[in-house]
Amino acid sequence: MVFFIFTCGTHTFTSPLKGYENVVVQCQNCGNISARPYKRWEWFTFCFVPLIPFSLKPWHEVGCHICNFYQDMKYRPDVTNGQGNVAMGPYGGGGHPPGGPQGGPQYK
Ligand SMILES: [Zn+2]
Incomplete structure (x- = not known):
């Protein structure tokens, strides 16, 4: 007996996030210095296989692992x-953004 179970989901x-691995900022929800930049990419799945991305590019969010607040x-x-140096202050910096996208989910 064969069951065809079509399971859709996300x-x-x-x-x-590349280039921000060492950046920790304050969470605007719970106030802890615990928020980190993440790259998030949501896909539509069919039978647990990611098929269609909801967006063309992954979006960048700041996520807090304490309260699960994403922004x-x-x-x-x-x-x-403050990339790479949180203590640098709002007028510091001078770094340039890292190169093109690397890693992350592979797709055609
Ligand atoms: Zn938080």
Whole structure:
């Protein structure tokens, strides 16, 4: 007997954002210095196989592992300004963004 079970769902790939691995910022939800930049990419799955990405590009979020609060990185300009050195302050920096996308989920 064969059952055809079509299971649809979503799968979210989450990985540390390249170039921001050492960046820890304050969570705007719980106030802890525990939020890290993540790359999140949500896919539509069919029979547990990721088929279609919901968006063309992964979006960048700042996520807190304590309260599970995720926030789009565009609302956190302090994160991108302080890349690689949180203590540098809002006018520090001078670094340039890392190269093209590397790693992450593979797709055609
Ligand atoms: Zn939090």
